[in-house]
Amino acid sequence: MYRIPTKNEITFLKRAFNIWGVFEVFERSSILIKEDSIDVVIYSNRYNPNNKSSKNKNCKIQVNSKFKDYNFDKTLSKKGVFLLNSDDHKIDVIKNQPYYAGLLMGYIHKKFFPSLSFLEIVATKSISFPYIIIKEQAANLVLYGRDVFGYSILSSSIFDENTLVLIMNSDRKPLGLGKTRYPSSVIFKENTVVVSNISDYGYYLREEN
Amino acid sequence: MKCILFSDSDYIQKLSNKYSFQTWMVSRYDKYVSDLEEFLKTINEISSRRYIRTNTLKISPDKLKKILLKKECVIKTTNLDEVFELINTGYPIGASLEYLLGYYYLQDLSSCYAVDAMELNENMKILDIAASPGGKTTYISQKLNNTGLIYAVESDKKRLKKLVFNTTRCGSKNISIYNIDGLSLSLSKIFSEAKFDNVILDAPCSCDGVIQKDRFRKKTYSTKSIDYCSTRQLNMINQAVSLVKPGGTLLYSTCSYSPEENEFVVNSLFDKHDIIIEPYKYGVPGLTSFGDHQLDKSLKNTRRFYPHIHNTLGFFIAKIHVK
Numbered sequence: 001m002y003r004i005p006t007k008n009e010i011t012f013l014k015r016a017f018n019i020w021g022v023f024e025v026f027e028r029s030s031i032l033i034k035e036d037s038i039d040v041v042i043y044s045n046r047y048n049p050n051n052k053s054s055k056n057k058n059c060k061i062q063v064n065s066k067f068k069d070y071n072f073d074k075t076l077s078k079k080g081v082f083l084l085n086s087d088d089h090k091i092d093v094i095k096n097q098p099y100y101a102g103l104l105m106g107y108i109h110k111k112f113f114p115s116l117s118f119l120e121i122v123a124t125k126s127i128s129f130p131y132i133i134i135k136e137q138a139a140n141l142v143l144y145g146r147d148v149f150g151y152s153i154l155s156s157s158i159f160d161e162n163t164l165v166l167i168m169n170s171d172r173k174p175l176g177l178g179k180t181r182y183p184s185s186v187i188f189k190e191n192t193v194v195v196s197n198i199s200d201y202g203y204y205l206r207e208e209n
Numbered sequence: 210m211k212c213i214l215f216s217d218s219d220y221i222q223k224l225s226n227k228y229s230f231q232t233w234m235v236s237r238y239d240k241y242v243s244d245l246e247e248f249l250k251t252i253n254e255i256s257s258r259r260y261i262r263t264n265t266l267k268i269s270p271d272k273l274k275k276i277l278l279k280k281e282c283v284i285k286t287t288n289l290d291e292v293f294e295l296i297n298t299g300y301p302i303g304a305s306l307e308y309l310l311g312y313y314y315l316q317d318l319s320s321c322y323a324v325d326a327m328e329l330n331e332n333m334k335i336l337d338i339a340a341s342p343g344g345k346t347t348y349i350s351q352k353l354n355n356t357g358l359i360y361a362v363e364s365d366k367k368r369l370k371k372l373v374f375n376t377t378r379c380g381s382k383n384i385s386i387y388n389i390d391g392l393s394l395s396l397s398k399i400f401s402e403a404k405f406d407n408v409i410l411d412a413p414c415s416c417d418g419v420i421q422k423d424r425f426r427k428k429t430y431s432t433k434s435i436d437y438c439s440t441r442q443l444n445m446i447n448q449a450v451s452l453v454k455p456g457g458t459l460l461y462s463t464c465s466y467s468p469e470e471n472e473f474v475v476n477s478l479f480d481k482h483d484i485i486i487e488p489y490k491y492g493v494p495g496l497t498s499f500g501d502h503q504l505d506k507s508l509k510n511t512r513r514f515y516p517h518i519h520n521t522l523g524f525f526i527a528k529i530h531v532k
Binding site for chain 2: 083084085086088089092093096098099100101102103104116117120139143169173174175201202204205207
């Protein structure tokens with residue numbers, strides 16, 4: 001069910017967009033919230049704490065999906081945030097309740113979890129946001145869902161550990177969303193995974209196949 | 210509409226054997242395809258051309274061209290500014306970062322012609338029936354420059370996922386996707402009163418136009434699929450045309466060569482609707498007769514695309530202006 005965001009949600013989203021340096025995008029945009037489940041997986045199943053082979057068992061981020069291969073966490077809020085091109089479109093969506101409308105910007109669950117479409121807006125419009133830039137070979141691995149090692153990082157912004165960061169290649173093209181395991185001051189650790197891959201553009205292909 | 214069959218000759222029999230086609234198919238092609246042997250040879254022996262359409266919502270054709278050339282791709286321009294033919298890529302073009310970021314869409318040129326034939330202006334309200342996987346939908350979205358509103362209708366739930374995937378990848382904000390059967394649009398509350406500036410119906414068809422890409426279809430293709438598809442198409446086109454605003458356009462297309470799925474379907478509209486068939490600059494004129502059947506003369510304005518003439522997959526386009 002698509003609806004207009006509540007006052008609290010607007011405040012929450014403005015803050016979230018501000019963290020990623022795209023406050024202006026929110027101001028100019030038509031945003032809707034979709035309450036019920038969304039058929040789009042934005043986070044991989046690698047973070048399933050029940051999965052013994054999971055690389056990061058403490059990570060709480062789960063999959064919002066109907067697909068049986070993915071673990072579905074019922075405690076996860078299913079509030080999708082959607083960006084539409086105009087107020088007319090917004091009114092039309094609220095009236096007609098389509099299956100899917102506009103672009104999914106992310107999910108709200110205590111925190112804001114950005115989608116790949118959101119990350120792309122950040123990469124093209126924002127000048128201040130948490131990021132790491134990685135080498136070309138590592139960029140290819142990220143697109144296969146792999147984590148980032150310290151030796152692969154070329155540069156980064158300043159951040160703490162457990163921060164969501166945009167992973168980019170040397171051309172500053174977005175590759176995916178990561179979660180830092182260390183603060184930026186010690187991010188260049190050799191032979192250690194320093195940023196976990198939360199979602200990446202390779203998802204599109206994996207999902208397609 | 211029942212599939213029309215013709216008697217075969219030694220020549221038809223010879224060609225059927227030589228190129229492994231069913232005889233009834235070749236005897237039908239013989240009635241409307243120029244240079245039949247070259248047509249069969251192209252389908253049977255030459256790989257279909259590959260094209261990419263630049264997603265101008267994200268990148269200009271010039272910039273994309275530079276990126277592709279830097280990656281040592283060999284590309285060729287086409288009749289459409291934003292569409293390139295891929296001659297040689299050297300890497301999987303459907304798995305590159307540029308593809309994942311939605312800079313381009315792998316789409317046959319004929320399918321791009323269908324959207325090019327539509328007269329699209331910003332802020333238009335468009336209906337796309339049978340929209341998945343979203344090639345035409347996302348092309349329309351970029352032609353509208355992410356303005357206006359596109360209703361993309363798809364009945365198959367499995368195919369919806371693909372449609373969402375492609376609209377998301379291409380960054381289209383002006384699309385609403387509905388899980389409704391194109392045959393029951395008039396029963397839906399949403400569409401019962403709505404009228405659209407343009408409607409595009411790329412109708413589900415028997416798909417002999419894509420045999421060049423999937424040669425297995427030569428053996429499985431049957432008269433039954435033509436009968437079944439043409440009946441469905443007649444229902445769909447009648448619903449589609451009733452959803453066009455007066456002065457608007459219905460773009461009807463299929464990837465089939467069968468006149469029963471193309472010209473005959475469009476011809477049926479003349480009985481109930483006040484329409485004009487408008488020409489399009491590419492393709493060869495549509496048929497005005499087939500077998501003993503005479504069709505409206507204006508059907509010559511519809512367009513057919515053949516692999517041996519146009520370097521595309523087989524395709525049919527009818528641009529129908531609703532008065």
